[in-house]
Amino acid sequence: MNNYKKSVPFYRKALPLTLAIATAGVSIAFSAAAVAAENGKFRIGLVTFLSGPAAGPFGEPSANAAKVLVDGLNQGKLPAPYDKLGINGAEIEMVIIDEAGGAAKQVEEFRNLVQRQKVDAVVGYISSGDCLAVAPVAEELGAMTVLYDCGTSQLFSEDKTPQYVFRTGLDASVDNIGAARYLAKTHPNAVRVGGIQQNYAFGQDSWSDFTLSMAQIMPKSEVVESQMPKVFQGQYGAEISALSVKRPDIIHSSFWGGDMEALVLQANSRGLFEEATAVLTCGESALVRYKDQAPNGMIIGGRGPFGAFAPQNPLNSWFTQAYQSAYKAAPTYPATKMAQAILGLKFAAENAKAEAGKVPPALEMAKALKGATFESVSGTVQMARAGGHQAMQGIAYGEYYFDKTSQKGSVQNVIAFAGECVTPPDGTSAHDWIKAGFPGAQCN
Amino acid sequence: MCLDKTELMMLGVGVVLATSGLVAPQWLVFLLTMALAKSLVVQGVVMQMRAGLVTFGQGLYFCIGGYAVGMSGHFLTISDLPTLLLIGVASAVALAMILGLLMTRYREIFFAMLSLAFSMILYGMLVKSPGLGSTDGFNVIAWTLFGWSPATGQAPLALFVIIIAVSAVLAVLLHRYGHSSAGAMCEAIRENEVRVEYLGQSPRWVLYMNYVAAAGVSALGGGFMALAAGHIDPEMAYWITSGEFVFIALLGGTSHVAAPILAAILFAVVRTYAIELVPHSWQMILGITLLAIIVFLPKGLWSLLSGQARRAKAVEAKA
């Protein structure tokens, strides 16, 4: 019987082996190609949402702010003390990465940024999940990392002695403690409290921080309804009905982005906001978009002294003017927070032990930023929590007001609370601090 | 146990890959580790595809494997790698034995939708548990191997070698499974289930066994992913993650046991360079790549290597 098996050519038999060798070879070639960062420039890896629902309200303003700031720094246009060219004299170049894809993907991309693209520092991260996943990797690789927007209170609870990870944005519990304090000052007679949050970690934590704070600050209040619709649901008919049936005085929401705009539109047109005052902790991000669809008196926040709540100092004036002329819109709070992160990085690099014009090593930059106090677009920033790795600032809330003649929205009746009033101290979790009645808080 | 040519080749490739890990840059080692972890999950998807079932819910077992590893480390302070993985596989198998009783009653699109539904139910349950970090998830503690702990900085490489070893052994086992009577039955069920019934076998119980085995394999992938990334979150059970696994399965094709590995690596490389080079439209690049593969290589990439594409074209030309 003939053997009809055709002889397979040699290369096809050895194909898998060849593939493996090719992989090894290509990888060695790659390692040679990535010498880019030894070019004397300060390379920043920027990670923010460029796609998906968070891109419009947060990712794009952040990326825009970064571009404006980096261009200004490279031309030495910033006012003192940031007037040195670039960072420590070295020109800044940026690599922007999309934060979409999930935490495991972001861990991989972080490693790529540090090991393949050899960035000198990583700035970014909006999603709390990504921050939590990336922080231990940053410590493992010894990469200077400045987190600018994620609000999770768990960031420094696992690793109590961070070295390379810093957060120049504020802990989200500050938002809700501040909201409760603002309500105590402006609506002291409110009793029935309702809430609607997106059903994910940020929404759940916000609601629990807020209700715990209200129990302490306004003990007569009671929670009458809590709705937690799916994230990005977009349509809140049933939730609005459920809330209005309970006749609340206050409605708290940590909604953001498209969900927030949809909620405001739908609730307002159904009259929910005529009976109740809304408190939107992320409300400032859509300040220019509400127009007449949001009621006057709606309380909005900017996650700190950012965006419309930022003070009129020379840095902020320069930044606002530069951003406005480049993008025809005022910077909202994500843009301000990104500017703050980059300024913090610049501060760290220029106060580190390094030669002028050279990129300082990550360890030196980290030592310089730890526990530091630096000037920013939002005022003075003290890295006063988490052993000097977490920024502490005050927070302000205000009421939305729409001027029909000029067709512009603005914030009025702004009340600010100092950092020491609303920030939990080191060594205690936000929940425990609130439940204990804010021991050690210095409020005016 | 006598190993045939394919199996020897796969083990050989595994050894070469592991040793090349010593010279390759660290980011590539990490990328390959994640790709291999994904490929283990995809093996589970392919096992079911060979039986004619497309599952859009393999993320369920992927997530269970990952969370078992994470939770055992966090709450039970177990750090021994084999124990962690075993817990993950055992939990997945236990759940699959229950769910399989329902799932094997359905075929085609209903099977796909039900599997999607169950994975989304797990997603919902995890999102609602603040104790598990809700959507933020939590970090996985460092692993040890029978008491040996890798030196600082060496953990990724050590995990890389371990995962290659496990993938290679699993590939050999799955190769045998595919060529065994059980595997042949799965193919027969895919071709024509009624005939299988009339020949006296029970398609339902063959599919059940296949489903449970696939769940275990995917949980292994989930456990490795948790250890490699160091972080777990409910996204692992989201339907888009499951869709990614089906994507990779179709990319590689179902004909050879090494195809998912190849496809997973290619997918990881294409995605990471797409994100770097076109950060604003990397999804489109991925979509176009998938479309191109489906249009020109319907049997997946492996058909390119095994000459099936060439032969199929020859058949078409003759006809």
Added chain:
Amino acid sequence: MLSVYAVLIDGAIYASWLFLVAAGLTVIYGVMRILNMAHGSFYAIGAYAAASLVGWYFNNGVGPVWVGYLMMLGSALAAGLAVGLLIERGLLRFMYGRDEVLMVIITYALLLILEDAMKMVWGVNPYFAYQPYAAMGRSVLAGLKVSNYDLMLVGVSLVIGFALWLWLERTHQGKVLRAVIHDREVAQAMGVNVRRVFTLVFVLGTVLGTLAGALTAPAISVAPGIGVEIIVLAFAVVVIGGMGSIEGAALGALLVGLSRAAAVHYAPQFELFVIYGVMALVLAVRPQGLFGRVLARKI
């Protein structure tokens, strides 16, 4: 008592929206056996087209309000026709006859491509074209303040559902369609131009998708990712109702809408699971969906 009325009203509103979203999907699957994952993208394209056009129209105060509504519908129609024709003629018609699962994956690839294409055309900023929604005001029903726009949507979906049913049951074209749904080969043998039917049906399904998006757009803020969110919802409704059945989609939408409204009012912690629970329950009792036909097994 107020809660019960609220549940009924909310349930009806949500059900009508679900039906609009799922109608296109079930029509396409019924005839072509393609589970179109890109349906979410059609919805999003309709929403973006309507929001951008209507937004421009009202922000520039060009004309009367009712023209805005016409523009909404017109933009949806135009977008649906263009996209549907392009995809069907340009891609899908080369793929007929392939394995069903392969078709799903093709549509998944389309979803990825369209998501980024939309980003390129419309950018990442949300579009907030609220004027048609706000202009209609509100009414009070059983003590509950309801937006008139939502009530109008209930009417629109009833009209569309009825029109579809009428077309399928009472017209010649509809009979031809049902013949193709029932058995493609025999219909072809009887002289039906199945290719042309496929094009027609796909474009119809696309237009229904873009219409659903356009009608929803004034009530929401149109941002990237809204398409992906509705895919699972639409699929679940179609599976519950039985693939290819308009009545099934309507009944499925009603079931899901009422259950969800009830959950939101009485047991908000189960709200996330309701749709999957209903689907699993229906499939456990009737494996082919409520109105799905049991297909004879071919040996």
